[in-house]
Amino acid sequence: MLRSTSIKIDSWKPVKLLARQSVKDDIVALSCDLKGDVAAIISKSSLTIFTNRELLDSVPLKRGRQIHISDNAERILVLTADALLCYDYWGQIKWTYRGVDSNSQFCVNDDGTRIALSESNSLKVISRFGEVSWDSTFEDKIQEFVFAPNNLLVVSTISGLFLVETDDKIVELDSNYIASEISCSSDYLIVNSEDTMIAFSYTGTELWKKEGVATSNVSFSNDGVKHVFLMDSKTLVCQDRNGDEIWTYRSKDELQDAYVLESGNMVGVYSNTVFHIIDYQGKQAWSYQAREKVVGFSFSNHGGDVIVVSDSKIHWFQNEGFLRTSVDGELDKAEQLFHKVSVYDSNLDQLRYDMEKARSLQSGKFELVKDSFQIINRVNMRLASLHQRHVGYLDALPSFMKQLGLQGAQTDEMIPLLYTYYSLHSDLSDTSSLSELLERANFLLTKLNRYGPSDSKSDKDSEGPGPNHFLKEAKRSISEEIINIKGLITSRNKDVESLESNLKYLVIEWLKTGELDTEPRDFVETYQKSELIREEKRELIVNKIENSMAFIDYSEEHEHLVLESLNFTCKDKVSLNLTIKNGSEGSVNNLFFRIRVEGSGLNLAEPISGVIRLNHLEVNESYSPVFRFEPINRAFTKVVMVVQYLDDAGRRYTSWLGEIDVDFLGCYVKPSEIDEEKHGDLRLEYKDHTSHAVVNIEGLTINKITNISKELPGMHLCSFKEESSRSIIYHSAKSSLDDSDYLSMIFLRGIGGEESLRSALELVCHAPDIEKSSELKDELMSHLKSKLLESNGRLV
Structure with a gap:
């Protein structure tokens, strides 16, 4: 650890400065993905991308002003004076949108599926694929705008504060307030001007106001229960949702860019050349002297990775003590939530399994502790959602019964018994994941329809098949999967209708007989099994779509992997046996071996998706995946193969592996x-x-x-x-x-x-x-x- 890092609270140890790299020009902005693995910075002349602290690529870029990396690192959005650019995380342009001006801004919703972009008094919403899905022109110039957690869009112009609802209807919240900054939680929003701070509900009701103080950088934690902000530039304040102060942290120097983790246990802020970490009580946990002006920072969602940028350098910290404490706290929180939720929900086997898996990783090395956090964090999000559903059950029950055509029919004795059916109905009614998959499939089909020979990424002089060889089949395959996705949505909607019919019959039966079932009817398990089958089919569709695109986007360069052997054998089924060796000087990760059958002689049996995944392959290590087929006829048939993987710097590759004709023996x-x-x-x-x-x-x-x-x-x-x-x-x-x-x-x-x-x-x-x-x-x-x-x- 370098002496420039000063730790004030022992429980946060160890804190390590792992790496520091210089950048050619002055740094403008920084962003990192959810896990802290991918970081990107824009400087005056370039976009520079790092994965796991290694330089991945540096892309020439002029006049970059704003940057955002999606949580899953699939998209890096960069706003310049000329365009909004979307890169993948290895520096390749995915799409460009040119409707911007020198004052344009953009923001992204929580799941990264919607991007709002301003141009003067015009506001557009763009899909993650770069297509405009909504636009509107306001009477006056747009000052500020931000997505709320519920996908509402809050907009401030010089004529007031507006709300764009999920159905794209624009509602005026306040006509007298011009906001220079907007911050949103799930239940309310806070807007700042030069000397006023006001909290509003999403109906426009003023909840509280603070006047006569300059405030900025509002950041929410604990699902909106708390928030931090800077006051008069030298004071960091933490308040509750009612605007009552919890703690303050004062500095002799001017503070900038306060940000708090969702847990509320860690706040980052900086002053001139010093970066500070503040704990949940407002005490300084540790600080870092960068020796040049700090211009920004970012956290992973678990706080174990802290990234700081100064004028010309990027600095990576391993915040290990805090991460281990956080995982302990998340596990305790999960146990408490699980105990509450299990009282009224019995379908929790997978969550219990995940909790045990997270606990088994918590005492391991730093990377395993990070994995433990991601697992238990997902568990807590699901448990919190189920708990919140139960909390709101009594308020939602009247409208639910009205939907069944039984308004007011429930008796007090029925209320606890109906919850299982209500919860199942809520799960089945959520088609968001299928809708997103359908959106992506439609986009890819549109992309393929625009695809031409000049777009091929393979060697033009190669003797092997190029991506265009597979283009027709990819279009056909993805068109089929679009039909299959729509089928899953229809199937789920039919199950919702069927559940409503069965439940209506059940309630009427209860009213007639007066005999109530204490245990859920068998049809509940039937719907749950149907949902599991749909999820398996959804995963299969995802793999088939990825397969189709892999055979379009592959390269014939073999930089890391060697195909040592390839042959068919036949017993109960026909087996295609591969031996792959890592012939590079570094490990390769997240490998996907993908095959396609061309011809009718063989039918793929295992795995039905045509995909085998391997987490890791060390230097000189070999792996032998096996694909199995049912023989159908003697028509000429061959199997073609690609592999996708990440190198040890995080670069993604899609490489041609080879092909093999079926043979008699x-x-x-x-x-x-x-x-x-x-x-x-x-x-x-x-x-x-x-x-x-x-x-x-x-x-x-x-x-x-x-x-x-x-x-x-x-x-x-x-x-x-x-x-x-x-x-x-x-x-x-x-x-x-x-x-x-x-x-x-x-x-x-x-x-x-x-x-x-x-x-x-x-x-x-x-x-x-x-x-x-x-x-x-x-x-x-x-x-x-x-x-x-x-x-x-x-x-x-």
Whole structure:
């Protein structure tokens, strides 16, 4: 740890300055993803992207003013004086929107699906794919705007404060207040002007006001229960939702850019060349002397990663003590919430499993503790949602019963019993994930329809198939998946209607008989199983869409992985066996092996998505994925393969792995275990359908040739007889298509004495018809010749 880091509270130890890198020009702004793995900065001349503290790319960029990285790091949005640019996190342009001016601003909603962009008095909402979904022109110039957690959009112009609702209706909240800054929680918003701070409800009701003080940088925590802000530039204040002060932190120097984590346990702020971390009581936990003017900072959502930028440097901190304490607190919170929620909700098995997984990781190394936090944080979000649903149940029940056509029909005794059905109805009614997937699929199809030969990312001079080879199939596949997604939405809507019908019948039955069921009816489990099936189908659709795009976007450069072996084998199913080695100097991560079947001869059986995932592959480490197929017919068929992965710097690659044609011995015959007597009986039965071939060999001992002849792909070694100068070897197999028998005998004998190293090999094949025996003879002889030559034998 460098001496420039000063830790004031021991429980926060250790705090480590892990890395520091210089940037060519003065830094303008910083953003990082949710986990703190990807950081991007804009300077006067470039966009610079880092992953895990390693420089990933530096892209020339002029007049960059504002930057935002989506939580999942899929999109880096940069506003310049000329355009709003969207990059992927390895520096490639995804889309450009040019409707901006020198005063334009943008903001992004919580899930990153909507982007609001201003131009003078015009405001547009753009999808994450760069397409305008809504626009409006206000009477006066737009001053400030921000998305609220509930996807409402709050806008301030010089003529007042407005709310753009989710149905795009614009409502005036206040006509007398011009806000220079707007901050939103889920229940209320705070707006600042030069000397006034006001809290409003989303209906425009003024909740409280503070006048005569200059305030800025309002940041919410604890789901809006608390917020921090800067007052008169030298005081950091924490208040509750009523505007009552909780604590203050005062500085001799002017403070800038206060930001608090959602937990409320850590606040970042800086003054000139010093960066400060403040704890939940308003005490300084640690500070860092950057030795040049600090211009910004960012946290991961767990607070374990802290990134600070000064005029010309970016600094990474590992805030380990705080992270471990946070995970402990999140686990305790989960246990308490789980205890509450389990009283009225029994479908919690997956959440309990995730809690145990998070607990198993909490005492590990720093990276494992980060994983533990992400898992338990998701658990807490789901538990909090279920708890909030139950808290609001009594208020929501009248409208729910009205939706069933049973307004006011519930009795007091029914209220607790109806909750299970109400909660299930709420889950089934949420189609947001499917709607987002449908939006993405439609966008990709539009992208493919615009795709031309010049857009290919593969080598133009390559002999292998290029992305355009797969374009038609990708369009067809994604069009099918769009239909499938719509089908899932329809299926869910039908389940909602069915649930409402069943529940209406149940309530009427209760009213008639007066006998109430204390346990949920069986149809609840039926709907839950249907939802699990839909989720599995959704994941399959996602994989198929990703597969389609991978075969469009791949490169033929092999920078890290080596395909060491590739072959088919057949037993109960046909297996495609790969051996992949990491031949690079660094590890590769998050690998996706993707295949496509071209032709009708094989049908993919396992995994049905055509995707196998591997988390990690170390230097010189090998991995052997296996894909399995059902053989269908003998039509010409081949399997093509790509792999997607991240290198140790976080760069993403989509690389061509290769292709393989189906072959007779690997796909259409399988070993059949019979004894020598059965072998003889079948040879007698098929005596009129015999094929044979002979080859003479020099340079190999008869023992070596015998060993080669025993190992025939697709064939079972029934028996063999060996003498010093001759051998007989029996094999058997069945067709993987129709169970036809295939038999072979190999006769080996030495020629001219043991020292001559000359031998004769005769192959005799039997099958139910001459075509099959002849094909078996040709395939086995081709295999044997290949193996003999590989062993340095000579064919005479």
